[in-house]
Amino acid sequence: MKGYTKPFILVVSVLLIDQLSKLWIKLNMTLGQEYKILGDWFIIHFTENNGMAFGLEFGGEAGKLALSLFRIAAVTAIGYGLHYMVKHKYHRGFILNVSLIFAGALGNIIDSTFYGMIFSESTWFERAKLFPAEGGYSSFLHGKVVDMLYFPIIKGEFPAWFPIWGGEDFLFFRPVFNIADSAITVGVALILIYQKRYFKEEVVEPESYNSEVVED
Template sequence: MKGYTRPLTLIVLVLLIDQLSKFWVKLNMTIGQDFKVLGNKFLIHFIENNGMAYGMEFGGEFGKLFLTLFRIIAVAGIGYGLHYMVKNKYHRGFVLNVALIFAGALGNIIDSTFYGILFSESTFYQKAVLFPDGGGYSSLFHGKVVDMLYFPLIEGNFPDWFPIWGGEHFLFFRPVFNIADSAISIGVFLILIFQKRYFKEEKAEKESRHSEMLED
């Protein structure tokens, strides 16, 4: 288990926070409901994602099934890659970032795979119920991903002289997301920022191991 403790701990922690927050939102909020955390700059705003990112659809029910299964296969691939990286002693920072991406992807897969059979439908007027008597709102692999983190930091109108969007309303930051999305974004961002360090040290370690083998 040497080398696996930190990645596994990080994965479990992200999944726990992600799923607890989603369960709380599903059971205590209606669709579109807001809770202000930091005034109008940070809100808990409950929406559900029916398909891909930003609420886009992907070929109806069959498309959603394909997308969910594709995500499961992709996460299995990331999990295998993570195991390989730990086993071959890749840079710890790189391994932890991949663990973040894995945990985030797995967190959203749990929603799309199981939430349809675990919860009743969330509506604008009614909160969801866990394990409803009449069954869930959908079938296995057809659940909706729960989003709730909303940061409308800057809102206003573009000046009239601004190209293309002059005079139009703008809002930054518009997307609503969840803890799992955050984990994926942070993992990817850190890999991009520190990739030279990660792979430079990895190359040096491989050369060192190769030299030791030649000496033996």
């Protein structure tokens, strides 16, 4: 069990931070409400999405169900892969990065799987209630993912000569996301940055052959 300790602690820590932040947002903020943390650069902005990470959408109710089922299958596969990596002693950094991805994916699955059943609807005028007497706002696997981290760091306008978007306003970074999305992004980024370290190929020494002596 020794090799599982750090990945387990990392996964549990990410899940706790992710879920506690979402619970606080749901119970204390109305939809669209926001708090400015660092001026206009870092804002806690409450929004929900029916789709993928960073607010991307995916095909209505049928698409929502398909996405939830895909997430569950993906997390199951990642979890098994993580177990395999620990068991076969893969690079510790790689295992921890995969743990981040696993925790992030699991965090968003909890929202889409259970939040519709345990919360009332969040609206622009009313905060959600936990375990409302009238029941949740949706059914199993049809919950919405809670997002709140917003970093509109750079605002401006594309120059007139810029192709397609010339003269239009731009904003970086526009998507609103959550701790789970961040864990996935950081995990993937670190794997890409350190892939040479994680996947070192063994250097195979050229075979030495005994030279034959050809007698005349």
